[in-house]
Amino acid sequence: MTKVIAGPFNRVEGDLEVGLDIEDGIILRAEVTTTLFRGFEKILGGRPPMDALVIAPRICGICSVSQSIAAASALRALAGGRAAPNGYLAANLAHAAENIADHLTHFYLFFMPDFARAEYADYEWFERAAARFKAVSGEASAQYLPARRRLLEIMGIIAGKWPHSLAFQPGGVTKAIDIGERIRLAAILADFQVFLEQTLFGASLDDILSLESEDDLEALRAKGNSDFRFFLDVADDLALRALGKGPGQLLSYGAYHEAEESLLPAGIATLEGVRAFDANAISEDVASSWFEDTSKNPFEAETSPDVKKDGAYSWAKSPRIDLEPMETGAAARLAVAGHPLVTALIARDGGTSVRTRVIARVVETAILVHSMQGWLRRMRLKEAFSSHFSIPDEAAAAGLVEAARGSLGHWVQLRKGQIQRYQIIAPTTWNFSPRDERGIAGPLEQALVGVETGALGAKSAALQHVIRSFDPCMVCTAH
Amino acid sequence: MRNIKAGMKSMLWLQAGSCGGCTMSVLEVGAKGFMRELETFGIDLIWHPSISEESGSEAIDIFQAVAEGRLALDILCVEGSIMMGPDGTGLYSRMAGTGKTTLDWVRLLAPRARYCLAVGTCAAYGGIPAATPFMDEVSGLQYGETLEGGALGKDFRSLSGMPVINVSGCAPHPGWIMETIGAIAFDEFGETDLDRLGRPRFYAKTLAHHGCDRNEYYEFKASAEKFSDLGCMMEHLGCKATQAVGDCNQRAWNGGGSCTHGGFSCIACTSPGFEDATGFLKTPKVAGIPVGLPLDMPKAWFVALAALSKSATPDRVRENAVSDRVLSDPQRGKGVRE
Numbered sequence: 001m002t003k004v005i006a007g008p009f010n011r012v013e014g015d016l017e018v019g020l021d022i023e024d025g026i027i028l029r030a031e032v033t034t035t036l037f038r039g040f041e042k043i044l045g046g047r048p049p050m051d052a053l054v055i056a057p058r059i060c061g062i063c064s065v066s067q068s069i070a071a072a073s074a075l076r077a078l079a080g081g082r083a084a085p086n087g088y089l090a091a092n093l094a095h096a097a098e099n100i101a102d103h104l105t106h107f108y109l110f111f112m113p114d115f116a117r118a119e120y121a122d123y124e125w126f127e128r129a130a131a132r133f134k135a136v137s138g139e140a141s142a143q144y145l146p147a148r149r150r151l152l153e154i155m156g157i158i159a160g161k162w163p164h165s166l167a168f169q170p171g172g173v174t175k176a177i178d179i180g181e182r183i184r185l186a187a188i189l190a191d192f193q194v195f196l197e198q199t200l201f202g203a204s205l206d207d208i209l210s211l212e213s214e215d216d217l218e219a220l221r222a223k224g225n226s227d228f229r230f231f232l233d234v235a236d237d238l239a240l241r242a243l244g245k246g247p248g249q250l251l252s253y254g255a256y257h258e259a260e261e262s263l264l265p266a267g268i269a270t271l272e273g274v275r276a277f278d279a280n281a282i283s284e285d286v287a288s289s290w291f292e293d294t295s296k297n298p299f300e301a302e303t304s305p306d307v308k309k310d311g312a313y314s315w316a317k318s319p320r321i322d323l324e325p326m327e328t329g330a331a332a333r334l335a336v337a338g339h340p341l342v343t344a345l346i347a348r349d350g351g352t353s354v355r356t357r358v359i360a361r362v363v364e365t366a367i368l369v370h371s372m373q374g375w376l377r378r379m380r381l382k383e384a385f386s387s388h389f390s391i392p393d394e395a396a397a398a399g400l401v402e403a404a405r406g407s408l409g410h411w412v413q414l415r416k417g418q419i420q421r422y423q424i425i426a427p428t429t430w431n432f433s434p435r436d437e438r439g440i441a442g443p444l445e446q447a448l449v450g451v452e453t454g455a456l457g458a459k460s461a462a463l464q465h466v467i468r469s470f471d472p473c474m475v476c477t478a479h
Numbered sequence: 480m481r482n483i484k485a486g487m488k489s490m491l492w493l494q495a496g497s498c499g500g501c502t503m504s505v506l507e508v509g510a511k512g513f514m515r516e517l518e519t520f521g522i523d524l525i526w527h528p529s530i531s532e533e534s535g536s537e538a539i540d541i542f543q544a545v546a547e548g549r550l551a552l553d554i555l556c557v558e559g560s561i562m563m564g565p566d567g568t569g570l571y572s573r574m575a576g577t578g579k580t581t582l583d584w585v586r587l588l589a590p591r592a593r594y595c596l597a598v599g600t601c602a603a604y605g606g607i608p609a610a611t612p613f614m615d616e617v618s619g620l621q622y623g624e625t626l627e628g629g630a631l632g633k634d635f636r637s638l639s640g641m642p643v644i645n646v647s648g649c650a651p652h653p654g655w656i657m658e659t660i661g662a663i664a665f666d667e668f669g670e671t672d673l674d675r676l677g678r679p680r681f682y683a684k685t686l687a688h689h690g691c692d693r694n695e696y697y698e699f700k701a702s703a704e705k706f707s708d709l710g711c712m713m714e715h716l717g718c719k720a721t722q723a724v725g726d727c728n729q730r731a732w733n734g735g736g737s738c739t740h741g742g743f744s745c746i747a748c749t750s751p752g753f754e755d756a757t758g759f760l761k762t763p764k765v766a767g768i769p770v771g772l773p774l775d776m777p778k779a780w781f782v783a784l785a786a787l788s789k790s791a792t793p794d795r796v797r798e799n800a801v802s803d804r805v806l807s808d809p810q811r812g813k814g815v816r817e
Binding site for chain 1: 494496497498499500501502503504506507509510511512513514515524528529530531532533534535536537538539560562565568570571572573574575576577606607608610611612613617649650705706707731732733734735736737738739740741742743744746748754757758759760761803804
């Protein structure tokens with residue numbers, strides 16, 4: 001058996017290290033290490049609650065709006081307040097724009113370039129992969145990045161700028177949208193839809209929205225060339241549906257909330273079906289983390305680094321629900337929502353796979369563009385975009401939202417008008433958690449066991465595909 | 480490992496204690512995206528953590544070659560705070576797979592670069608991670624809050640003789656980053672192009688306030704009382720645009736925005752120590768007068784002018800200042816709606 005360390009593991013957000021035990025070209029054990037600690041939970045302590053809106057988004061430059069919305073949602077819950085209906089809609093629009101940008105940045109810049117690695121030079125599709133997706137030089141990024149730039153003009157209108165905006169407040173957003181701005185938003189969405197249909201989907205938005213089965217995917221492939229179709233072809237050739245199986249429990253907090261409803265529901269999906277999710281069942285332990293022992297309850301936990309701790313190997317903690325690790329992300333959100341295609345793929349493959357994770361992001365992108373058009377139409381421009389209420393001096397509440405990469409929670413306790421404790425559990429804290437006190441490995445650690453690396457070891461493309469299929473955000477993970 | 484493309488300048492990008500937001504920002508530049516923009520300016524990107532193919536040992540080979548002087552480096556970009564702690568070990572941020580800290584790598588690579596760029600306020604001055612309680616543990620490349628000279632020391636000069644170029648901002652405008660890189664590529668960037676804190680003057684020679692679309696409200700001291708109001712946010716809501724440098728309101732963010740245009744206060748994110756404020760969204764006052772007055776304006780004059788302009792405020796401006804939309808349109812006469 002050989003022990004290898006993979007890192008710096010790039011084309012993820014942040015820095016990642018993976019320790020592997022490999023025997024006869026097969027991974028026997030994996031240890032996933034988050035290598036950066038910045039201490040946001042400690043920085044937030046002792047400040048006025050509204051400062052969370054400045055500090056928290058700066059945890060992450062790629063999902064900054066998600067962090068803002070989690071903080072605003074926690075502050076709103078502390079006050080027991082409600083945002084203005086337009087405020088929810090405008091925040092959802094900006095949040096969805098960010099999540100789409102994240103999904104497609106993952107697809108075009110992080111994930112697909114691995115198919116242009118020299119390891120695949122003998123495959124029939126290699127020439128196309130290299131021309132289209134080769135890192136830095138591939139032609140696809142020169143199409144995607146301008147489309148992303150256009151999409152992010154939504155931020156210029158709603159959020160002032162991106163990343164790191166203060167537009168997202170407990171009561172809604174800081175700027176009322178006027179008629180002209182609504183038209184500009186509609187035009188941006190229309191432009192982006194054209195990019196999606198012509199370049200990514202090779203089909204109409206409705207075609208993607210109506211995908212329900214593997215047969216529908218087959219029919220889509222017959223329609224002609226597109227980047228999604230290319231992925232499906234390669235995924236079949238490389239059997240990516242059998243690669244990188246998740247732990248079997250899929251978590252979503254529910255996404256794109258309004259006062260009474262959300263576009264996607266909260267829950268936990270397994271092969272047996274979907275069950276309700278209970279926020280009180282969330283615990284976080286530090287058995288393998290460089291932190292002093294503390295409460296497992298996120299409302300009571302402290303973050304005290306201990307870089308010399310025996311047996312620790314990550315700055316990430318180990319979140320669990322009823323002591324079980326959870327996979328989270330687009331596949332989990334759509335499985336919890338009972339999306340027919342994603343549910344069928346997970347049932348057929350016996351769990352999530354590299355292929356299903358990528359398909360779920362593409363499908364969710366279509367769902368979001370469609371929903372954004374609806375939210376835009378539903379804004380009542382003559383009404384307020386923000387309500388105003390004060391935050392009490394003593395209270396505790398959580399803000400639970402979905403970032404692109406999955407379930408994101410902020411747990412806040414106020415005392416004497418200041419933040420006493422602030423705990424954050426980010427999507428990749430779930431997916432890339434280290435072992436817990438029972439020795440149960442995190443979802444990626446489980447998904448890597450059994451992966452064939454062949455003679456290439458840590459350089460093998462299969463390893464790269466499994467890790468990147470989760471679209472990790474390492475900067476959020478340990479924060 | 481490949482060589483640098485003929486006739487091009489090499490650029491290496493590292494992320495230290497970073498959120499990745501500066502990279503997310505610069506990915507917006509150019510009609511065909513960041514990578515083509517670099518080509519336009521003759522930059523050969525030898526490695527970037529979010530973009531490059533090379534992973535693991537392939538990436539380490541590149542760092543080693545630069546550190547040992549085998550691969551010439553024209554531009555080193557560092558994004559993120561330099562984690563010095565705990566206790567000067569740098570172990571809060573290890574460069575994965577290398578057995579070294581990011582602090583180690585920065586100290587190995589920076590002296591090999593012709594130009595060294597701190598991309599974002601974190602790499603420049605420490606930024607948000609350097610806030611209490613980490614002010615002694617986190618630093619910028621050449622500036623620190625309590626760590627004199629930051630990670631590289633105040634006498635550090637890159638091979639061109641320049642100190643670290645501080646493209647501060649949280650996150651910086653994509654143009655601030657790309658235009659600095661472009662100016663270096665054109666060999667037309669020298670020490671006189673920097674302000675006294677190492678920031679490129681092309682964007683740091685003005686205040687964030689200049690060009691603010693709330694200008695009329697500022698002139699008449701017609702103040703917003705809560706976020707979503709249209710009025711000036713300096714008096715009550717903590718806006719520091721009259722104290723912070725940046726051409727923020729003279730160029731479009733994400734196609735047409737800016738912080739103040741988006742309805743919220745400037746938090747002076749281009750300034751060293753901006754993270755030390757508590758109560759960002761509320762203006763600290765003494766005897767009813769904001770503590771932070773415009774950067775170079777004598778207090779007595781400010782108070783006198785404010786009193787004068789408040790007494791001259793048109794009803795239209797007074798009414799609109801505390802509304803989330805214009806209630807009263809400009810018109811001849813008093814400007815008050817019938």
